Amino acid sequence: MTTGPILVADIGGTNTRLGLAGANGIHKGTSHRYRNSDYTSFYSLVGAYLRQQKVEKCHKACLAVAAPVEDDAITLTNRDWHIDKSSACAVTGATEIRFLNDFEALGFAIGRLSGGQVSHVAGPKTATSQNGTRMVLGAGTGFNAAAMTLDADAQPVVHAAECGHMTLPVETPNELLLRDHLARNRGRASVERALSGQGVLEIYQWVCSHTGVAPQNFTTQEIIQQAIEQRDETCEHTAKMLVRLLARVAGDLVLAFLPVGGLYLSGGVTRACKSLISSDLFWDEFTAKGRQSNLLRSVPVYLMTDDHAALEGCLAAMMMTGSHLSSSGLRGHCQNSITSKAAGF
Incomplete structure (x- = not known):
């Protein structure tokens, strides 16, 4: 039995959008935008967000990032934020983290808007x-x-x-x-x-x-x-x-x-x-x-x-089976090595 929501995130160079979702969509009232300059790292931002939402643990997370996605860790192209899978798992409590390029997320969102x-x-x-x-x-x-x-x-x-x-x-x-x-x-x-x-x-x-x-x-x-x-x-x-x-x-x-x-x-x-x-x-x-x-x-x-369109794309990608994922960006479980290389203002 799964517990906790799915965290969806669109992490740009200037702003980060966050939301909580389930199989039926993004939960009403959970989508928010934050200025990255107000936080020292993605981890401090997402930790503050989850406390605000009164969420102790997420089930899964899909992070769309403004950077090339090639392995278990990324550094944003236009901000000195480094995000790795194990640390993201630790702060969110998720057992599965997936990285996605932010424009890949927008591509997945097209059919859902x-x-x-x-x-x-x-x-x-x-x-x-x-x-x-x-x-x-x-x-x-x-x-x-x-x-x-x-x-x-x-x-x-x-x-x-x-x-x-x-x-x-x-x-x-x-x-x-x-x-x-x-x-x-x-x-x-x-x-x-x-x-x-x-x-x-x-x-x-x-x-x-x-x-x-x-x-x-x-x-x-x-x-x-x-x-x-x-x-x-x-x-x-x-x-x-x-x-x-x-x-x-x-x-x-x-x-x-x-x-x-x-x-x-x-x-x-x-x-x-x-x-x-x-x-x-x-x-x-x-x-x-x-x-x-x-x-x-x-x-x-x-x-x-819609300024939060990429969050819809994150959820769409998260709900898909591995055979349908894009060829460049999604990454899998926190505890294991990669099992499939599928895939702003």
């Missing part, structure tokens, strides 16, 4: 194939993407990636100058250097320098808000450059994975830019793929509006 958790933002309203590949991508503290396909039993299989570390695709003279700015002292400019919360700040600083405007002490959120409200021309230039680059990267990834079932956008930076993504600015750049432009025009683009 209701209409209130997803908004259509561009392209056709419906996909050409309801059973075709779907893809999720987005910018938050970092950038990434994952593709979701269905196996012979119509169960989701999610393919993880590390797309934030691809080389940033630039085309115009101004973008080349921005590339040089982002690459300074780094050797190269990756996608994530532009398409992330920190990227917004760096693009803004470059725009100010390029146009001879003294930069204001804006946060990432303030830059985008100023742009959306058309209150600051430099912020507008920043947001528009960000969205053009996002659209180009998204279009490239569509050509790579052919998500005829739809493209799903996620991440705090992406959600903040919703009105620009819904405009011709995004669509024109997204579909500018020469002889394959019509292919891009056939792909519906949706926005995941």
Whole structure:
């Protein structure tokens, strides 16, 4: 007989979302978001959360992390948090811990989200194939993407990636100058250097320098808000450059994975830019793929509006049998060695 709930966690570079779940879904009122900077480690955060929820012991836990998942321990890409399976078992009381890349979790979540958790933002309203590949991508503290396909039993299989570390695709003279700015002292400019919360700040600083405007002490959120409200021309230039680059990267990834079932956008930076993504600015750049432009025009683009969507994906992955897990990330029991290598703001 099992005791205790399933802990689901989405651990990003800036925030962590936590929830408690059972076979019928995430328990109402248990989903909460925490700022990582308020805690010294994941263990102190989850310990405080479980005490708050008056839970002494979890049955299992699925931890979606903003990092590559390759073994029994991970270090977040954009925060110096190290999480290992045995320590996570100790603090949660779980007998089974599974690691999942955060975008893998979003891939598993796609089929579980209701209409209130997803908004259509561009392209056709419906996909050409309801059973075709779907893809999720987005910018938050970092950038990434994952593709979701269905196996012979119509169960989701999610393919993880590390797309934030691809080389940033630039085309115009101004973008080349921005590339040089982002690459300074780094050797190269990756996608994530532009398409992330920190990227917004760096693009803004470059725009100010390029146009001879003294930069204001804006946060990432303030830059985008100023742009959306058309209150600051430099912020507008920043947001528009960000969205053009996002659209180009998204279009490239569509050509790579052919998500005829739809493209799903996620991440705090992406959600903040919703009105620009819904405009011709995004669509024109997204579909500018020469002889394959019509292919891009056939792909519906949706926005995941639920900030806790990855928790649904964690639960979906946890409830699946090993034969249906993705090929990259889930890890098994605390007491044993790995028995199957299955698989923000």
